[in-house]
Amino acid sequence: MGAIKTVGVIGGGAWGTALALTAARAGREVRLWARDPGTVSDIRSKRQNPRYLPKITFDEELAATGSLDEVADADALLLVTPAQTTRAMLAALKKTGKVRGPVVLCAKGIEQSSGKLLSKVLAEELPGVEPGVLSGPSFADDVARGLPTAVTVAANSAKTALSLCEALQSPCFRPYASIDILGTQIGGALKNVLAIACGAVVGRKLGASAQAALTARGFAELSRLGTAMGAQGETLTGLSGLGDLVLTCSSSQSRNFSFGLRLGEGFMASELISAGGKLAEGAYSARVAVKLARKHDVEVPICETVAKMIDEDLTIDDALNTLMARPLKSETAGL
Numbered sequence: 001m002g003a004i005k006t007v008g009v010i011g012g013g014a015w016g017t018a019l020a021l022t023a024a025r026a027g028r029e030v031r032l033w034a035r036d037p038g039t040v041s042d043i044r045s046k047r048q049n050p051r052y053l054p055k056i057t058f059d060e061e062l063a064a065t066g067s068l069d070e071v072a073d074a075d076a077l078l079l080v081t082p083a084q085t086t087r088a089m090l091a092a093l094k095k096t097g098k099v100r101g102p103v104v105l106c107a108k109g110i111e112q113s114s115g116k117l118l119s120k121v122l123a124e125e126l127p128g129v130e131p132g133v134l135s136g137p138s139f140a141d142d143v144a145r146g147l148p149t150a151v152t153v154a155a156n157s158a159k160t161a162l163s164l165c166e167a168l169q170s171p172c173f174r175p176y177a178s179i180d181i182l183g184t185q186i187g188g189a190l191k192n193v194l195a196i197a198c199g200a201v202v203g204r205k206l207g208a209s210a211q212a213a214l215t216a217r218g219f220a221e222l223s224r225l226g227t228a229m230g231a232q233g234e235t236l237t238g239l240s241g242l243g244d245l246v247l248t249c250s251s252s253q254s255r256n257f258s259f260g261l262r263l264g265e266g267f268m269a270s271e272l273i274s275a276g277g278k279l280a281e282g283a284y285s286a287r288v289a290v291k292l293a294r295k296h297d298v299e300v301p302i303c304e305t306v307a308k309m310i311d312e313d314l315t316i317d318d319a320l321n322t323l324m325a326r327p328l329k330s331e332t333a334g335l
């Protein structure tokens with residue numbers, strides 16, 4: 001593929017808008033598709049997305065539109081709608097008949113109905129289109145404000161990964177190229193589930209030691225599943241794995257961590273989910289992550305506990321008892 005001059009961003013939420021700004025700062029011509037007409041008009045007329053990025057006014061002018069046709073033929077597309085909408089969005093893109101560049105998956109999750117990674121969903125819906133994955137420790141608000149951020153950008157070929165990195169690089173945004181598409185997706189999907197557990201521990205005031213233990217044991221789960229599925233070790237310890245896990249497990253800026261905080265404070269998951277509120281992808285990925293782990297014969301007790309808190313309203317105290325009462329395990333091989 002040649003140099004990327006135009007970037008189409010699909011999704012006018014916090015992350016889609018932040019990535020559109022990133023591509024604009026990198027000198028690309030950017031077209032941003034948003035489902036909500038109010039978002040399109042706010043971005044066009046006020047240079048703001050008040051619903052998803054409150055109190056931020058952009059220096060950059062973004063060409064926002066409600067028409068997928070106007071975006072689909074860009075040199076590269078960033079797909080930035082929630083993970084569970086990926087298949088429908090790809091089908092809608094296919095209908096335009098215009099997709100020609102790589103499609104970079106920016107959502108963090110696993111398809112609930114099939115247990116498939118989003119790259120597999122892409123291969124099924126738009127066969128022949130080059131896949132990409134963008135993931136790593138990056139809060140949309142930080143990125144939109146131009147704070148320094150580094151992420152992993154993976155593609156099947158080094159050439160495509162590098163050209164995507166060049167298309168997005170700016171003084172405040174540093175992408176690292178990778179050819180590990182699979183591994184780059186696993187960290188993003190699992191860290192959201194693990195961040196819910198860390199938030200719950202903090203919400204229940206169980207202390208910083210418990211939070212650190214959970215983050216480290218969470219990383220063991222992410223690594224075991226990633227390794228079993230074929231991820232590269234450097235990916236799991238890199239930005240999209242350990243990097244994003246550390247960020248999300250330690251900050252109430254994370255929506256997944258905040259969802260967990262509420263669970264720790266005594267709210268039931270069913271109450272929180274029925275009240276709507278901000279997107280917490282981990283609530284949708286927990287059960288399917290457990291199923292994926294079973295398929296690969298891997299133990300993921302923290303993810304399993306989060307899945308029970310979400311699907312069965314297991315309380316934080318019962319969750320803690322379940323984890324602490326597990327049979328003793330060795331931390332190292334050979335014991």
Ligand SMILES: NC(=O)C1=CN([C@@H]2O[C@H](COP(=O)(O)OP(=O)(O)OC[C@H]3O[C@@H](n4cnc5c(N)ncnc54)[C@H](O)[C@@H]3O)[C@@H](O)[C@H]2O)C=CC1
Nearest residue numbers: 012013014015016035052081082083085107108139140279
């Ligand atoms: N916000 C962040 O800091 C980051 C988010 N992500 C990931 O990006 C993905 C999107 O997250 P955000 O933009 O933050 O969420 P958001 O809640 O801010 O925005 C979601 C956007 O998707 C649109 N949307 C919802 N359902 C839709 C559907 N059925 N069809 C089409 N559009 C639909 C909404 O209108 C909204 O524009 C998630 O998977 C998230 O994990 C990744 C890195 C950072």
Ligand SMILES: O=C(CO)COP(=O)(O)O
Nearest residue numbers: 136137138139254255256
């Ligand atoms: O993925 C993110 C940071 O890397 C954003 O995390 P939350 O979706 O939990 O807010």
